[in-house]
């Protein structure tokens with residue numbers, strides 16, 4: 001064999017570091033949090049705000065920057081999965097281009113739910129090959145999940161988050177008072193992700209949800225118990241994300257509930273929110289786990305009891321075994337050829353399965369439907 005190759009190895013290491021800061025009264029001019037990450041004198045900020053959030057806070061946001069003498073271009077963006085599109089990505093990029101910012105010390109500020117922070121994060125990570133950004137989640141989904149990691153994305157070509165990047169924010173600013181105006185369905189949407197985490201990782205958190213979940217929901221998580229639940233969820237999520245930020249290890253506990261839900265979300269974008277699809281997946285997976293004796297009857301009953309106690313009605317009419325199987329096949333491709341399906345191993349623990357079969361999925365769907373009939377037909 002002729003050796004006709006010359007190799008020059010290039011090695012570079014980059015430390016990823018960002019702060020997840022809990023604060024309150026974010027738009028009080030005396031609170032410096034929003035300006036901490038960048039130049040605060042004679043500076044500019046490009047700020048993208050969820051339209052519903054703007055309805056409550058736009059004057060306060062404008063007043064905040066005026067007070068600090070910062071020239072701010074505040075753009076509103078409509079939340080909702082249907083807007084996680086390349087069109088909005090381009091529109092925001094154009095707006096940004098028309099309001100140039102210093103690419104090192106004038107971070108873009110994203111204030112909104114998971115859709116907004118995903119889209120704006122992607123704009124920031126690709127504009128001029130990357131400008132810094134700050135995320136301010138205003139939904140529970142954003143608070144405990146979407147904003148605290150480094151993934152960005154938009155939906156494309158019928159694929160969820162098909163275009164996106166890994167891009168660490170400079171800071172994440174958590175102010176749970178945003179949750180006061182969040183509609184109940186969207187609060188529950190975030191709760192679904194907390195349930196997922198509890199089942200797979202944190203039995204104590206599961207107990208707290210059983211004990212204080214409903215009360216916290218009613219209080220929009222402004223109560224002490226609600227604060228305890230979401231703090232624990234964030235800590236647990238960060239414990240999982242931090243050692244594997246770039247998902248080099250494809251067996252991720254936090255992917256529990258994200259195997260069958262992928263196909264559900266893609267197909268039923270209008271009917272299902274992200275967390276609702278995740279919870280359907282969690283319920284199905286629990287039944288698969290029960291049939292494999294990974295969880296007990298008592299643990300299964302506890303999960304369904306919790307779902308029930310929170311007033312969540314699972315949309316089991318959207319479950320079709322064939323579609324769920326195809327979702328698993330797609331995720332297997334995404335996970336580099338192995339299913340790596342996280343499954344509960346008792347509440348609070350996790351195993352990864354590579355041999356889930358179509359028959360098991362079908363049986364689980366039937367059981368879930370039976371449970372729904374039992375539950376709701378006699379009501």
Ligand SMILES: NC(=O)c1ccc[n+]([C@@H]2O[C@H](COP(=O)([O-])OP(=O)(O)OC[C@H]3O[C@@H](n4cnc5c(N)ncnc54)[C@H](O)[C@@H]3O)[C@@H](O)[C@H]2O)c1
Nearest residue numbers: 052079080113114115116138139141145146151178181182
């Ligand atoms: N990047 C990640 O790691 C990651 C993780 C989990 C989820 N996600 C993504 O997050 C998205 C879902 O996020 P979401 O559930 O926050 O949806 P969303 O951003 O669409 O927000 C939900 C709704 O709540 C409204 N809203 C936002 N804040 C409000 C407030 N304080 N008061 C009243 N209304 C408010 C929005 O306008 C929208 O109508 C999905 O696209 C999912 O893929 C990303």
